[in-house]
Structures are given as C-alpha cells and as structure tokens.
Amino acid sequence: MKTSGLKIADWWKLAKNGKILCTLCPRYCTIGEGQAGFCYIRQNHYGKLYSVGYGRPTGFAIDPIEKKPLNHFLPGSSILSFGTAGCNLGCKFCQNWSMSKAKLDDENALSVSPEEVVALAKKNHTPSIAFTYNDPTIFGEYVIDISRIAREEGIKSVMVTAGYIDKNARKDVYKFIDAANVDLKAFTEEFYHTITFSHLDHVLNTLVWLKKETDIWFEITTLLIPGANDSDAEIKQECDWILKNLGDEVPLHFTAFHPDFKMLNKSRTPELTLLKARKIALTAGIKYCYVGNIFHAEGHTTFCHNCSTPLIRRDWHDVLVNHIKNGRCPKCLTKIPGVFK
Numbered sequence: 001m002k003t004s005g006l007k008i009a010d011w012w013k014l015a016k017n018g019k020i021l022c023t024l025c026p027r028y029c030t031i032g033e034g035q036a037g038f039c040y041i042r043q044n045h046y047g048k049l050y051s052v053g054y055g056r057p058t059g060f061a062i063d064p065i066e067k068k069p070l071n072h073f074l075p076g077s078s079i080l081s082f083g084t085a086g087c088n089l090g091c092k093f094c095q096n097w098s099m100s101k102a103k104l105d106d107e108n109a110l111s112v113s114p115e116e117v118v119a120l121a122k123k124n125h126t127p128s129i130a131f132t133y134n135d136p137t138i139f140g141e142y143v144i145d146i147s148r149i150a151r152e153e154g155i156k157s158v159m160v161t162a163g164y165i166d167k168n169a170r171k172d173v174y175k176f177i178d179a180a181n182v183d184l185k186a187f188t189e190e191f192y193h194t195i196t197f198s199h200l201d202h203v204l205n206t207l208v209w210l211k212k213e214t215d216i217w218f219e220i221t222t223l224l225i226p227g228a229n230d231s232d233a234e235i236k237q238e239c240d241w242i243l244k245n246l247g248d249e250v251p252l253h254f255t256a257f258h259p260d261f262k263m264l265n266k267s268r269t270p271e272l273t274l275l276k277a278r279k280i281a282l283t284a285g286i287k288y289c290y291v292g293n294i295f296h297a298e299g300h301t302t303f304c305h306n307c308s309t310p311l312i313r314r315d316w317h318d319v320l321v322n323h324i325k326n327g328r329c330p331k332c333l334t335k336i337p338g339v340f341k
Contacts, residue, residue, distance in 0.1 A: 002313025009042055010141055010170045020044045023224050025137055026202045033148045039138040040086035053084040053139045054280050057110050057117075061230065062124055066317040068132065068160050069253050069292055071302060073179045075312055076319035078160065079327035080126040081118070082135030084142075089162050090197035093225055093263040107339060114145040121155050140165075140173040145175035153168035163206035164198050172208060179339065180218040182255075185236040186229035195228065204241070209247045215340050219251040221292070224269050224277060226257070235277045239284040248287050249305075249337040253283070254278060254294035277298065288337075306334035 005166050007142040010022040022029045022037050029037035029046040041053035043078035060082045065074055068081075087094075092292040112120075121129050129150055136143050136159055156178040163182040164175065174180075184203060184254060185196055192200040222238065235254075242250060254277040256269035278299055281289040291299035302324075309331045313320045315340035323330050326341045 006045075006050045006052055007141055009049040012042075012049040012168065014162040017306040020047070020049045020340070021165055022049060024140060025165050026199065027088055027164075028166075028210040037038075037088075038090070039088040041084060041138055045207065051139060051141050053086060055114075055140045057084055057112055058133070060120065061111065062126060062284060063130070063267050064317040064319075065128060065130075066314060066319070068130055068158060069182050069221060069255075069290070069317075070158065070179060070181055070217075070219055070288055071253075071312070071314075072219065072251050072288070072336070072340075073158070073326075074127060074156070074339060074341060075302075076322055077128065077341075078124075078126045079128040079130045080117075080124060081130040083131070083136070084136065084139050086138055087134045088138050088164060088198075089135060092195050092259060093223070093228075093260060093266070101234075102221050114149050116147045118145050118153055118155060119152070122153065126155075128156040129156055130158040130160055132158075133163070137161055137165045137173065137252065139171075140169060141181040143177075144175065151176045151178075152170065161184055162198070164202040165202075165206060165213065167205065167209070170209065172209075172257050174214065174216060175266050177216055180210065180216055182210070182218055182220055184220050184222050184238065186222070187234050187241070188229070204245070206283050208245055211250070219253065221253040221255055222277075224259050224273055225263070226267055226269055226273070228266070230269070230277070232276070236284065237279045239286055243285055248285050250262050250282055250286075251288040251290065251338075252286055253290045253292050255314050258293070269293075283320075302304055304332060304334055307332040311336065323337075 015021040020031045023063050027038050031037050036043045043052050052180050060108050062078050063081045065079045066075050091309050131143050159180040189200045192198050254274050258268050271294050278289045287305035300314040301310050311324050312322045324340050
C-alpha cells in the first residue's frame with residue numbers, strides 16, 4: 001500500500017510481539033503488518049500506524065443542531081455534519097451501519113483538508129461543525145486539526161460519540177471541542193459486552209471526566225430498545241447514576257429504536273415506553289428530559305425547571321419559539337443551563 005500522503009496516527013506504540021498497539025480507545029487493538037484495527041481505518045503499514053480516514057469524509061450535510069441531539073447548545077442553529085467510514089464499537093442495532101461498518105472506498109471517497117472543512121462551514125454560515133454519523137473517536141487526529149482551526153475562526157465543534165476513548169487520548173481529541181452528545185447505550189455491562197462489544201465503565205468515566213474536568217457542554221442520549229435496555233429498573237438506575245455523578249442539569253434524551261442492521265427481530269420502541277422513561281427521569285430529579293424519533297410536543301419542549309414556563313417549543317427538530325433571553329427564563333429570571341445565543 002502507498003503510504004505517501006497518509007496521516008501517521010497518534011496514540012500507538014510498538015508491542016513486544018512486533019505488532020502495533022493502538023492506544024486511542026479501550027479496545028487496545030494489537031495490529032499486525034498490513035492489518036487494520038477493529039475500526040477499519042487505523043492500519044499498520046511498514047511498522048507504523050496510519051489514520052487512513054484522515055481527510056476522507058464520506059459526505060457532508062447541514063442539519064439542525066437539535067438532530068444531534070443538542071437542545072441546550074445554540075438552539076435553532078444549523079450545523080455542518082460529517083463522518084468517515086468505520087467505528088470502534090460493534091453495535092448490533094447500529095442505525096448508521098452503512099457508514100460505521102463500511103471500509104474506505106478509494107474510488108469514491110472525498111478528499112477534504114481540515115481547512116476546507118472549516119471553509120465549507122463558513123461558506124454555508126453554519127456556526128458549528130459536528131463530527132458524527134460514525135464515532136469521531138476513530139478519526140481523532142482529523143478532529144483535532146479541524147476543531148483547532150474552527151476555534152480560530154469562531155466556529156464551534158461538536159462531538160457526537162459513544163464516549164469510548166482512552167483517558168489519555170481524550171485530553172487531546174477534546175482539546176478544542178465545545179459540545180458533545182454522548183450515547184449512553186444502556187446501563188448494564190451485559191448489554192455493552194454482548195450487543196456493542198465494548199464496556200460500560202469506560203463510557204461512564206468519559207461522562208464524569210466531561211463534567212468534572214472540562215468546560216464542554218454535553219447532553220446524553222439513550223436509544224431505548226424493547227426488551228433490551230428499556231426496563232423501568234434500568235432506566236431508574238441510569239437516572240440515579242446521572243444525578244449522583246453528573247448532577248441534575250445535564251439534559252437526557254430518550255429516543256426510539258427502529259429495527260436495523262443485526263437487530264431486525266426487534267420491534268419499534270412504543271411511544272409509551274419513551275414517555276414512561278421521561279417521567280421516571282423527571283420524577284427522579286433530572287431537570288431536562290426529552291424524547292426523540294417520535295412526535296410529542298411536550299417531550300420536545302424545554303421548560304423552565306423553576307417555574308415550568310415553556311421556553312423553547314419544537315416541532316421535531318425545528319425550533320418554533322425560543323423565549324430564553326440572555327440564558328434566562330424571561331418570567332422568573334432563572335438561569336437555564338446550556339449555551340445560548
């Protein structure tokens with residue numbers, strides 16, 4: 001394979017057996033010559049690890065930021081979104097599997113420099129760039145270079161991620177990140193191990209790190225899968241952990257599953273399940289809880305946690321009305337957690 005022009009990866013070292021140990025995520029792949037790690041796009045060629053996804057997005061889209069989903073970060077704004085091939089998780093229910101499980105197509109792949117990504121955001125007047133669709137952890141070098149230039153240009157950077165990243169690497173990858181949505185895919189190790197081929201504790205550690213050691217605004221999403229992670233007990237356990245470790249102001253999104261990839265035998269998530277989960281969260285003390293992938297006006301609305309005034313009304317991902325002024329409720333002047341214009 002030609003390696004000229006390819007990006008030599010960060011976060012790796014030579015293993016004792018002559019292979020390369022990738023230290024980007026807790027999978028810690030040991031990669032032989034000519035082989036790729038679990039994510040496909042980190043490859044060993046001639047004794048060096050290359051990030052072959054660097055500068056190779058699979059395509060761009062302009063989305064409402066609520067689609068990430070982020071409801072408390074520049075609500076109503078647009079965001080330039082893109083991902084690459086590959087992923088470092090193996091979720092059997094992946095809703096973006098055509099990208100996350102794809103290998104790079106050299107014939108049709110785009111070639112876009114970090115400068116060009118930022119220029120594209122400026123051209124389309126999007127105040128933010130989202131690293132999304134697959135997990136941006138695996139193209140961390142690209143994330144760093146884009147987000148650094150974006151910050152210099154006054155453009156925000158957003159990670160949409162499963163949070164499965166090594167504790168040392170994340171300090172680098174998130175250095176210029178402004179916001180994140182973290183998929184907390186379930187709240188049992190059994191689910192993580194058997195359905196995503198990863199481990200829960202590493203994701204929880206990332207969430208605690210985001211809260212306690214960074215100024216990054218973040219929200220959490222849990223896709224509820226019937227019979228897999230949607231029991232009242234598990235949802236209550238997740239909410240209690242969030243309250244204890246992250247506080248009551250981190251927005252939580254419960255979203256509906258649809259059959260896909262290797263979980264075609266499961267049915268769609270009933271609306272009742274999502275509404276029950278939201279009620280459990282609000283009753284437990286979480287101040288902001290939303291439902292997604294269904295239409296439910298109340299479940300899309302941001303209410304003041306102090307006086308219950310409707311502050312932001314949404315129709316799916318569209319903001320209809322935003323009454324927040326200077327980050328506060330106009331009625332009782334309570335400060336609303338988040339990043340607002």
